[in-house]
Amino acid sequence: MTHTTVLTKRSVVPLLVPLGVGALVAVALGLYGRVHAPTGFAVGVAGFSGPLAMKAWLTTGAALLAIVQVLSAMAMWSKAGTRSAWLAPLHRWSGRIAFLLTIPVAFHCLYALGAQYDSPRVMIHSLLGCFFYGVFTAKMLSLPRRGLPGWTLPVLGGLVFTALIGLWLTSSFWFFTTLGVRL
Amino acid sequence: MSRLGPFYTLAAGAVVAVALGAASLKAAPTFQQVGAQDTNAAAAAPAESPPAPSQEPSQQPTGEATEAPDPTPRKADYAGVVQGNGGLVAIAVRDGKAVAYFCDGRIEAWLKGTAENGTVTLEGKDALITAALGGGKAQGRLQVGDAKWRFTAPLVKKPSGLYRASAAVRGAKIVGGWIVLPNGQEVGRVQIGGSGEPAPRYVPGTSVDYYGVTLRPEEPDAFIDELVR
Numbered sequence: 261m262t263h264t265t266v267l268t269k270r271s272v273v274p275l276l277v278p279l280g281v282g283a284l285v286a287v288a289l290g291l292y293g294r295v296h297a298p299t300g301f302a303v304g305v306a307g308f309s310g311p312l313a314m315k316a317w318l319t320t321g322a323a324l325l326a327i328v329q330v331l332s333a334m335a336m337w338s339k340a341g342t343r344s345a346w347l348a349p350l351h352r353w354s355g356r357i358a359f360l361l362t363i364p365v366a367f368h369c370l371y372a373l374g375a376q377y378d379s380p381r382v383m384i385h386s387l388l389g390c391f392f393y394g395v396f397t398a399k400m401l402s403l404p405r406r407g408l409p410g411w412t413l414p415v416l417g418g419l420v421f422t423a424l425i426g427l428w429l430t431s432s433f434w435f436f437t438t439l440g441v442r443l
Numbered sequence: 444m445s446r447l448g449p450f451y452t453l454a455a456g457a458v459v460a461v462a463l464g465a466a467s468l469k470a471a472p473t474f475q476q477v478g479a480q481d482t483n484a485a486a487a488a489p490a491e492s493p494p495a496p497s498q499e500p501s502q503q504p505t506g507e508a509t510e511a512p513d514p515t516p517r518k519a520d521y522a523g524v525v526q527g528n529g530g531l532v533a534i535a536v537r538d539g540k541a542v543a544y545f546c547d548g549r550i551e552a553w554l555k556g557t558a559e560n561g562t563v564t565l566e567g568k569d570a571l572i573t574a575a576l577g578g579g580k581a582q583g584r585l586q587v588g589d590a591k592w593r594f595t596a597p598l599v600k601k602p603s604g605l606y607r608a609s610a611a612v613r614g615a616k617i618v619g620g621w622i623v624l625p626n627g628q629e630v631g632r633v634q635i636g637g638s639g640e641p642a643p644r645y646v647p648g649t650s651v652d653y654y655g656v657t658l659r660p661e662e663p664d665a666f667i668d669e670l671v672r
Contacts, residue, residue, distance in 0.1 A: 297550075297588045297589065298550070299467070299549055299550070300548075300549035300550040300551065300632070300639060301467065301470070301548070301549035301641075302463065302467045303463050303466040303467040303470050304463070309654065310640050310654070311638075311640045312635070312638055312640060312654070313654070352448065355452075356452050356455070359452060359456055360455060360456060360459060363456050363459045363460055363463070364459070364463060366460075367459075367460050367463045367464070371463075371464065371467060372549075373637065373638055373639070376637045378637055379636070379637060381636065381637075382636065382637040397453060399449075400449035400450070400452055400453050401449065401453075403448075403449040404446040404447070404448075404449060404450075434615075434636070437613065438612055438613050438614070438615045438635075438636070439612065439615075439635075439654040439655060439656065440654065440655050442654060442655060
């Protein structure tokens, strides 16, 4: 009797705010990418032969760190009592660095090019990009909240990972297979 | 502390994005200005008459409406600076067909249309050009998106003028455009798969390496029929 009351305290209501803000972020990015006139130019990270190469490599870095994210999350959520003290910091910081690596990429995409729906690859990439930051925002806002359903973080984290891998496939993978693996 | 961590993460991303935005607004245009910088190329340009100019139909038509000679040049190449923008525009006319390219290093537009009655009307994606041909120049208006500019583009001859290169690499179409002025000023962009970036410098008569793909820019004679049907 007593332990059922503990279980019912978890509800999806506290999840509504993170999801709502995440949805707003995704829609706002899509609107911005669609409405403003692409500048064709944006400041990015130096050291690459061009903006395309810069974006391909930064996204690859983020995707590799995203794999670290999944592995460290699996270890953190595993039932076995092998949780090491460095696991949480590893998960936290690999995620932060991955997120920051995507910012110059997304900035160039949205500011210089804008959201485009001309070809399937570009359309999927545009939509996934907006979705990615929406889900990421939702996950960040969910982290400090108490009383969320147990599946919240795995599902949101899984969606962030899936979106990022989709973004990598529609950009970096396309770049490497079309123009070759070059800096 | 750790409860605020995720907010710091989001804030850090936003700060980086804002910083990139501020830097991009400040950054100078990626113009390739080589050689003399006299932008008044219009005055100094050695205008070459087009093959069949019949510029001024000075002879009065006698009596009935006999066919007035069309003042439109059969073949002409114009290139000049866009006023208030600093970018370049080039127009090529071949037998009533016309193609134009505008590029300021950041934005670009390919336009196609017709040349008749001494004027050209060209349309592109979110772009429009109308210009009067004559007196050794093309003079008119350019509209790209919401922006409108005027331009005066004198006649130019090789190696100045408009160049375009297109290539297909494993399903991706690459299109490069360049405008070269007699004073050495040049601008160009390459677009691939919905993305675009400033083109590598093109020296007329050579090829251009773009991420390992060899692009061979061509003169309007080679591509105008492909663009304007």
